[in-house]
Amino acid sequence: MISYRNALLLIDMQYDFCHPEGALYVPGADKDVVRTAGFIRKNRTFIERIIFTMDFHQVTDISHPRFWANREGLHPVPFTRISSQDIAEGKWRALFYPETAHAYVRNLELQGEYVHTIWPEHCIMGSRGSAIADEVMDAVCEWAGDGRFFRAVIKGTNPLTEHFGAIRANIPVEDDDTTKVNHTLLKELEMYDTIYLAGEARSHCVANTIKQLGEFPHLIKKLVLLDDCTSSVPGFEDIASTIYEKAFASGMRVCDSETRIPD
Numbered sequence: 232m233i234s235y236r237n238a239l240l241l242i243d244m245q246y247d248f249c250h251p252e253g254a255l256y257v258p259g260a261d262k263d264v265v266r267t268a269g270f271i272r273k274n275r276t277f278i279e280r281i282i283f284t285m286d287f288h289q290v291t292d293i294s295h296p297r298f299w300a301n302r303e304g305l306h307p308v309p310f311t312r313i314s315s316q317d318i319a320e321g322k323w324r325a326l327f328y329p330e331t332a333h334a335y336v337r338n339l340e341l342q343g344e345y346v347h348t349i350w351p352e353h354c355i356m357g358s359r360g361s362a363i364a365d366e367v368m369d370a371v372c373e374w375a376g377d378g379r380f381f382r383a384v385i386k387g388t389n390p391l392t393e394h395f396g397a398i399r400a401n402i403p404v405e406d407d408d409t410t411k412v413n414h415t416l417l418k419e420l421e422m423y424d425t426i427y428l429a430g431e432a433r434s435h436c437v438a439n440t441i442k443q444l445g446e447f448p449h450l451i452k453k454l455v456l457l458d459d460c461t462s463s464v465p466g467f468e469d470i471a472s473t474i475y476e477k478a479f480a481s482g483m484r485v486c487d488s489e490t491r492i493p494d
Contacts, residue, residue: 237492238280238423241267242397242430242437242461244367245285247353247360249431254360255353257432259462266488267429267460268370275374277492280423281381282416284397284430284440286354287361289390293332295352298390299323309351310466315340331391338402345401345435345470354387384416385409396439398446417447426453427486429460437461438471441478452482459487 244267247253249260271278291298296306299313301323307313313323315337325332336347354361363371371381386394389407394400398417400410420426430437445451463471479485 235279235423237274237278237425237427238282238420239271239278239427239429240282240284240397240420240440241367242284242428242440243286243354243432244283244364244430245354245360246362246364247286249364253353254351255464257462257464260431263429263431263460263462264364264366267457268366270427270429270457270460270488270490271367271370271374273489274492275377277494278374278427279379280419281371281374281379282419283363283381283383284436285361285363285383285385286387286394286436287356287385288352288354288387290352290355291327292352292387292390293325293335294348294350294393296349297352298325298327298332299349300326307349309349311349313347313349328391335392335402342402345395356388382419384413395436396443397436398440398443401439417450420444420450420453424453425455425492426450427455427457427492429457431461432464432467433461434463434467434470438474441483442471442474445474445478445481448481451478454478454483456483456485457488457490458485 244264247255248257249264251261299307302321313336317323318333318336339347375381384397389404389410392400392402392404392410399412403410444454
C-alpha cells in the first residue's frame with residue numbers, strides 16, 4: 232500500500248455549528264474555525280490530504296422536533312431527550328414510521344449509544360447552514376491551489392437514523408449502504424502516517440468518530456486531536472469523557488493549532 236504522511240480530517244465544520252447565528256451553534260466553534268484555518272496555512276506544504284465530513288439532513292428527521300409529538304400533539308423542544316420508556320408510557324410518539332423510530336430508540340439503548348436527543352433543525356440539505364464555514368473553506372482553497380485535492384464525506388442523509396461519527400451511522404439501516412461502515416474512507420485513512428482531527432462538536436460527532444476509529448487499533452494510533460479546534464455542545468461537556476480516555480489510552484495523541492508539522 233502506498234503510504235503518505237499527513238491528512239487532516241475535519242468533522243462537520245459547517246455554518247449551523249460554527250456561526251453564532253447558526254441553527255445549532257456550538258459556543259467556541261467560531262474561534263475553532265479560525266484556529267483551524269491558521270493550522271492549515273501554517274502547515275499547507277505538509278498536509279497532503281484534507282477530508283471534510285458534512286451533516287446533510289432532511290427537515291423531517293428522527294432527531295428534529297417535527298418528527299415527534301406528545302399526548303397534546305406538541306413537538307418536543309430542542310435538547311429534549313427521549314427514552315424507550317418515554318415512548319412506552321406514551322409521553323412521546325413518532326409521527327412518521329413509528330415502528331421503525333421506536334425500535335431505533337430501543338436499539339440506541341441496547342447498543343450503548345447516546346440517549347436519543349432532539350436537536351434544532353440544522354444542516355438541511357443544500358441550505359446555507361450546511362455549508363463549510365467560510366474561515367476554513369478559504370484556507371482549504373488556498374491549500375488546494377497548490378494542486379492538492381480535498382474530499383467531502385456526506386453523512387446524515389437517511390432521516391431514520393443519526394450519523395454522528397464519520398465511519399457509520401449510530402444504528403445502520405439495513406437497506407441503506409450510506410449508513411453502514413464507510414470502507415472507502417477507512418482505506419483512505421489507512422494510507423496516511425498521521426491523521427490530524429478537528430471539528431464539531433467535541434461532545435458528539437468528533438467523539439463518535441474517535442469511538443468508531445477506536446474499533447481499528449492501527450488507525451486510532453495515527454490520530455492527533457487538535458485540542459483547541461473543537462468545542463462541546465453546552466450541557467454535554469462530559470458525555471464523551473470515557474471515549475476520550477479510552478482513545479488516549481489506545482495511542483491517540485493531542486496537539487494544538489500552533490503546532491508545526493515536522494518536515
